[in-house]
Amino acid sequence: MLRETFATRYVTPLREGGSLPGIVEADDLGTYVMKFTGAGQGRKTLVAEVICGELARRLGLRVPELVRMELDPVVGRAEPDQEVQELLKASGGLNLGMDFLPGSLGFDPLAYEVGAEEAGRVVWFDALIGNVDRSWRNPNLLVWHGDLWLIDHGAALIWHHNWPTAGAWAQRPYDASDHALAPFGPRIAEAAAALAPLVTPALLAEVTALVPDAWLEGEHGFDTPDAVRAAYAEVLAARARTIHEHITVGPPTADKPSQAPGWLTGGHPLPTPSTLDDAR
Template structure:
C-alpha cells in the first residue's frame, strides 16, 4: 500500500516526456514529481508505474518512493500556463507521485560508468516488465549521490493496453539491442540467477 499525501503547492511543470509531470510540495513537507490522472496516457500508465516501480524496489533496484497524492483542482487556478491549468483541473483526486531527488542528473552513458552486474540487473528487470522506454534517446534513469536510480515506468507492461494480444506480447523475446546499458556488457545470466 502506498503512502497517501496531499498536494499543498504546485511548484513547476517538467517539460520532459509527453505526460507533463510536475513538481509539487505536500502536507508531509516532502517534494514529489507528480504524474496526473488527467494526462493523455491515462490511468493504465499510472498502474504500470506502481506495479513496476514497487516490483523494482522489492528486487533491490533503486526506484524513488512512490506515493499517492490527493490533488484539489483549485490548486491550479493560479497557474499561468493554460495547458498545465487544464491538466490540474482534470486531475482532481488521487494521482501518483515519486520522491523528488534534488540535485540528481539525467543518466549519460558517456559520463557515468555502470558495472556489468548492475547493468545486468536493470536489463533483466526491463525485460521482465517489457520496458520499451530505456534507450540512449530516453534513459529514464537518474544519477543521485553517485548511484543509479530508475524512474518512469509508464511505458512498461504495454500488453495491458490490449488484453486480447497480451499472451503473444508476453511471449515475444525482449530486444535489448537499443537499451542504454547495452554497452556496459550487462551480466544478464547472473541477474536472472539472483532475481528470478
C-alpha cells in the same frame, strides 16, 4: 498500501512528452514529481508506474519512493498555462507522486560507469516489464549520491493497452541493443538466476495490491479490480521464467527512431535545484 500525501502547492510543469508531469509540494513537506490521471493515457500510466516501480524496489533496484497523492485542482490556480489548468481540473482526487531527488543528474554513460552485474539486473528487469523507454536516446536513469536510480515506467506493461494480446507477451522477445546500459556488458543470465526466483505469486500479489482500485475499476473484459491484478501477475510470472532466453543485445542503431509510444514517454532528467528555484 503506498503512503498517502496531499498536494499543497503546484510548483512547475515538466514539459516533456505527452504526460506533462509537474513538480509539487505536499503536506509532508516533501517535493514530488506528480503524474496525473487526467494526462495522456491516464490511469494506465500510473498503474504501470506503481507495479513496475514497486516490483523493481523489491528486486533490489533503486526507485524513488512512490506515494498516493491527493490533488485539489485549486492548488494550481496561479498557473498561467491553460493546458496545465485543464490537466489539473481533469485530475482532481487520487494521483501518483514520485519523490523528487534534489541534485540528481541525468545518466551519462561517458561520465558514470555501471558494473556488468548491475547493468544485467536492469536490462533483465526492463525485459520482464517490456520497457521500451530506457534507451540511449532517453535513459530514464538518474545518478544520485553516486548511485543509479530508475525512473519513469509509464511506457512499460504495454500489453495492458490491448489485453486480448497479453498472453502472447509471456514469450515476446526483448531487443536490448539500444538499451542505455547495453555498452556495459550486462550479465543477463546471472541476473535471471538471481532475480527470476524472487518473482513469486506472493510478491506479485503484494505489488499489484498497491494499485488503487479506482485505477483498475471498469477495465474492459474484467469484472473486478482483483481480476485485473491477477492478469498482470499472470503475465509477469510467466515472463519471468524464461525472458532471459529471449533478450538480444546487438550493435546499437544510429538513427532509428525511438520505439516508445509518443503518448507514453515523458521521462527526461528532472530539473536541477537551480531551475526549481527559478520556478518558485
